[in-house]
Amino acid sequence: MRPVQHHFGITGFEAVDALFVSALQVSQAPSTDQVRQAIDAAVRAFGYSGCAGRVAQEFGDHPETAAARMRWARETLGLAFRVRLAA
Numbered sequence: 195m196r197p198v199q200h201h202f203g204i205t206g207f208e209a210v211d212a213l214f215v216s217a218l219q220v221s222q223a224p225s226t227d228q229v230r231q232a233i234d235a236a237v238r239a240f241g242y243s244g245c246a247g248r249v250a251q252e253f254g255d256h257p258e259t260a261a262a263r264m265r266w267a268r269e270t271l272g273l274a275f276r277v278r279l280a281a
Contacts, residue, residue, distance in 0.1 A: 206271065211245040212236040214252075214267040229274040 216232035218224050224232065236245055252260040 208237075208242050208245070209233050209275075210264070210267050210271050211242075211249045212240075213271055214263055215240060215245050215248040218270075220263075220266050224270065224274075226274040229270060 212233040213229060213236070216236040218228065218232045222228070240248060249260070249264070252263070
């Protein structure tokens with residue numbers, strides 16, 4: 195399955211990494227606009243490869259919490275943009 199392209203021009207995998215490293219929290223139950231803004235801010239701050247690097251760092255340092263955060267990021271992205279990412 196090919197990565198999903200979003201309207202803002204990044205792949206679903208890049209978007210989920212950016213959402214993972216964003217400042218949004220699970221408890222905020224963010225709207226689609228908040229998700230979009232958080233992704234844009236993370237990409238501006240870290241770049242695509244920087245977001246991926248931070249995800250890798252978190253999985254190395256805190257795998258138990260990183261896994262839960264990644265599930266949240268994937269679910270939130272899927273709900274906000276009605277996409278399904280391949281596992």
